[in-house]
Amino acid sequence: MKKIEQNDKLEVISIYDLEEFSIGHDADMEAITGCTVVLANKLDNLVAGSDVRGGAPGTRNLDIISPLNCMESCQAVVLSGGSLFGLGAASGVEKCMEENNIGLPFVNVTLPVVCQAILFDLAIGSKDIRPDAQMGYRACLNALKREKHNDGNVGAGVGATVGKISSPEQMMKSGLGTYCYKRGDLFVGAVVACNAIGDVVDPDTQEIIAGALGRDLKSFLDTEKFIGENITTEDFYMGNTTIGCVITNAQLTRPQAHKIAAWSHDGIARAVRPTHTMSDGDTMFCMSTNEVPVAMNLVGTLAVKAVENAIASAVRNAETLGGFKSRKEIFGK
Template sequence: MSEITNIAEIPGIYAASATSEDAGTGCTVIICPKGAVGGVDVRGGAPATRETDLLRPEETVGVLHAVVLSGGSAYGLAAACGVAEELERSEIGLDVGVGLVPIVSSACLFDLACGDGHVRPTSDFGVAAVRSALDNPKEPLDRGNVGAGAGCTVGKFAGPDRCMKSGLGQGVQSAGSLVCGAVSAVNAVGNIKDPSTGTYIAGVLDDKKGTVLSPDQFFQDMAKGAGEAKMPLRTNTTISCIATNAKLTKAQATKVAQMAADAYAHTIYPTHTTNDGDTIFVMATGEVEAPVDVVGVMATSALEKAILDAAWSAEGAYGHPSARDIA
């Protein structure tokens, strides 16, 4: 197998986004037409999700056809309806005797304060993303201010005026024939940190908006009663999907999702707060035998890369600078 650098290059995986650049919102879909084994880990305090209970190991449905990462807060769940409808028209889904039912899981992030909050990803967004993915199977998934990353921002614990633009990122980790690819839309309340250097590359800005500040002093002041909480409640989330060619059971896919959550702790500070709806999906196509712990470690590495890529690939927009702007 040649070196894979984009999640859409993993055999059996298709991916694309639909974006409203003016409104600063969109959705990203990752599709496995033959059906993948799915898992999920939800750690944030305010998730907006669809079909996560179905992915529990004890539930009877053992196939997952698509994951939708969407903006629009809870309104964005409508994009998943469009994805399901278009997959059915493409004859992709679980055979239930009287027809096909595509199994589509989704998670949404809050981007209503970035761009035009009156525009949300509708079912038409989902249809467009599916058509783009299936009609252009060799087209790499775009990164930056696209899809679910169109309206992402980070570093909001000091208020929206000092946050930075983030976006949609990707990361791939491979060893031999085993591949783990990650897609992440990073809309965290916390800062983004490069774990290899400990440097904050995006997050809350100083008063002159030229330097990323450490969160430590801010939260110490809050603990002493000297700081004021300015973060908007329940408006932050990092949502991700990991696609792998590993052969996993539902329980193992769930464990991989749980292990991959370490990537959030390595790259986002603070993370899993009451103001975040952090969610990670796993899709396993079942081509390669591999120990689940190995898959989990590789998935974590791929997701770390995706989160950092979300910060570096974003462009400044809607009045918010990006990591590129202040590097």
């Protein structure tokens, strides 16, 4: 049995090195949109959960994995741009999984259970081209190839931006980030696409590292302060949302997987300010291969830290695209 010991050190590894899960991306760099697939490779004891905290979510198949319903888990999570139009990407993932016999044996077919959340990226690039079944299919195939990718402008993060409380000129490019902790046989990792209305802060210094720029385009407006001093009605920009998935091999029941998904939102709240607004659709998933007996408090704590560090990585590694400048271009780091 896999386990952790008291003297096992906590380390950071590449999430792409995990054998239990595969992550694939596909994107249209001209239209500036994309999708990401998190695919489980061990299905026997898999459990999954989800939690929605934002006020404007777009999701698919969350009900089927509820503790009140019949499925213990999904076998894949799709994170996608395209707003509600992008929900079609899951159909392509289902097709790819069926062709590769990934899913549940059911009567005379292999039945893939695919959950999805979307973000709004129609204000960057082309509003008429969105992640579709073909893009989802390619992303799933890419997951099966098990290639490593850099964080930033990849997959669901290609069209992501942050700091949307003021004019488009004051917004910044964001992206998709990953982060994974390992302690003994246990791992807890996160894949997150950050497309928030708010600012992103550094996990260590608590300083804003991306978000709404000031009028000089070289400093930060401080979105929370701006809202407190200027906003009187619900006139927030609606093109927002941070979505992600925590993956682990901790032994979890299905209700516990939902709890970890809910707990992981603390990572968004610590990294993005403000978060969970009525114009954000913040949604998190958790998938576990259910192998390592461990305290829930350890899993939840590491999930939160993985999420906040993944978000920081998303903005630190983003590149200028579609007229939206990145942290790298503005601040050189």
